[in-house]
Amino acid sequence: MLDGVMLLWWILTVPSFLFVAIDIFRTTPEATVMKWAFIILTAFTGPVGAFFYVLGCREPLKGTHEQYVSVRWRQVLGSTMHCAAGDGIGIIFGSAIGAGLALTLWPDFLLEYVLGFSFGWGYFQAFAMKDMAGGDYLKSLRMTFLPEFLSMNCLMSGMLLVSKFWMPRVSGGDDPGRPEFWFIMSIALLAGFIAAYPMNWWMVSNHMKHGMITVLANERQDDPSSMAGDSASVDRHHAENMSMSHNDETSSVTPTPEAEATMSMPTAAGSLKIRMSIVSVGVLAITLGVVTFFAPMA
Structure with a gap:
């Protein structure tokens, strides 16, 4: 049964991945880092990732992307x-390394968390979005730490619940050399996505994270493949709290003083951010407790 499901999954994943990888660079005026995010997610989640792309980001008619993606969801x-x-x-490659080294639960968790947080925060968040911090990478690291921390804990929780309960029950599920491992981690990534969505809703609502970003044709750098080089025309929903001026000669984003203040101090009150941090850590702690005491041994 599982073999048939996996075969169908991979058969659907190949055309889904090719469609998103080609179409998103040809038709969708989205920030390059977001384009790669859709491509990466589709590589693991196949038709689900393609569905998310078409329903949530793909420009339905030319010139309508900014309005189309302005909806909160x-x-x-x-x-x-x-x-x-x-x-x-x-997280996925940390899991593959941990499985290859036959690590026990806690060393494996720490490896996955460190690799996931380091890559997500250090590159996908801080480096890829450093133009929003005036090109200052260290400032971008400071700006993106808390949003990354809150979201990462929820994502990790969802992925742990699927991977740690399912892998021991499937022959070859803990072997990175077998397709079962990658199928389980793909489903785990979907579960993590679902688990992280409510926290991201709260952060977007409180202007702690950006959502979709429309990049106009005259706002691209000479090298459109650069993940950090997009000069973003931020959608109207986000622009209420993040005003940017654009330099046509350098194609760089220069935040106004008001925008810098907004980016440095998200609108959520400090006490509320502390409470949400406690919620985020609590969700991960409860998940680890459940996995530790109830997940089957490999």
Whole structure:
């Protein structure tokens, strides 16, 4: 039964991946880092990732992308996609390394968490979006730490519940050399996406994370493949709290003082951010407790 499901999954994944990888660069005026996020997620989630792309990001008619993605749920979809792609790569490959080394639960968890958080925060968040911090990478690291931390904990929780309960029950599920391992981790990534969506909704609503970003043709750098080089025309929903001026000669984003203040101090009150941090850590702690005491041994 599982073999048939996996075969169908991979058969659907190949055309889904090719469609998104080709179409998103040809038709969708989205920030390059978000394009890669959709491509990465589709590589693991196949038709589900393609469905998310068509429903949540693909421009239905030329010139309508900014308006199309301004709806809150699409903004949150983009925010969660960004997290799942960046953190998810680190978590999945951390799991593959841990399985290859036959690590026990806690060393394996720490490896997955460190790799997931490091790649998601250090590259997909801070480096890829550093133009929003005036090109200052260290400032971008400071700006993106808390949003990354909150989202990562929820994503990790969802992925742990699927992978740690399912792998021991499937022959070859804990072997990175077998397709069963990658299928389980693909489903785990989907579960993590679902688990992280509510937290990303809260952060987008409180202007702690961006969602989809429309990049106009005259706002691209000479090298459109650069993930950090997009000069973003932020959608109207987000522009209320993040005003940017654009330099046509350098194609760089220069935040106004008001935008810098907004980006440095998200609108959510400090006490509320502390409470949400406690919620995020609590969700992960409960998940680890459930996995530790109830997940079957490999």
